[in-house]
Amino acid sequence: MAKLDPATATRPPAAVAPQPKKVAQILPAAADLFLEHGFDVVTMDMVAARSGVSKATLYVYFKSKEELFSAIVEDEARRLIDGVSAEIDDLGEIDVVLRKMAKKFLVLLTDDRTVALYRAVVGSVPRFPDVGRIVHEAGPLRMTATIAAFLATANDDGRLHVSDPTLAARQFLSLARCDFDVEALLSRPRHSDVELDQAVEAAVEVFLAAYGRA
Structure with a gap:
């Protein structure tokens, strides 16, 4: 089990930078696909189609299905x-x-x-x-x-x-x-x-x- 660094354990997590617009568009669509079909069935083509972005754009932000x-x-x-x-x-x-x-x-x-x-x-x-x-x-x-x-x-x-x-x-x-x-x-x-x-x-x-x- 990973352990918290004692030096940072009681610090609140740093603020997360806002997502790029395309990422905010891709993630919920991809999540719905994974929930509907499971990890093995979903393809990057399916994600591109569901999220309304090109496959080239999808790969700009996510190099693989595992990364997505x-x-x-x-x-x-x-x-x-x-x-x-x-x-x-x-x-x-x-x-x-x-x-x-x-x-x-x-x-x-x-x-x-x-x-x-x-x-x-x-x-x-x-x-x-x-x-x-x-x-x-x-x-x-x-x-x-x-x-x-x-x-x-x-x-x-x-x-x-x-x-x-x-x-x-x-x-x-x-x-x-x-x-x-x-x-x-x-x-x-x-x-x-x-x-x-x-x-x-x-x-x-x-x-x-x-x-x-x-």
Whole structure:
């Protein structure tokens, strides 16, 4: 498992530069194709036709189908992280902020599109190990760094007592996901919003019992 650099573990991820217009046009179209047909069936010709760009233009930005697929899963991972980051309020009540982050994380993690792409990633990793590395760095590691930065701030201003923000971030994410992501991957019936809220409340309660200030 890749490890976070101690020197940067509690820094928020750097801002991502806006995508070129053509890339923003290609990625969602290609993602839909991979979700509909699977990695093996999709061709670059299909992607060019669906996205409305020439094949030459497509190859300007992506040299291979593997590179395009990696960009898609990285883009989806960024969507998940940005959704959680939007709930961070460095001045808000700690339980409220944690609750909002946990709920957003759980909802996005069990979203049909997220689940489908995760399945596609897992299926492609034996043949394309770099895809797994890219997803891990773009998703779990970046998400952990985002949460760790917030927890470090909360520790510094006295709202939490967190000696290891990175470890605490991993624990928080594990509590938040419960086992709902695994159930989604196995096509179990979707949980109700009430059940998600109950899981979030329990996760925040346990986390604050461990790290909350007396």
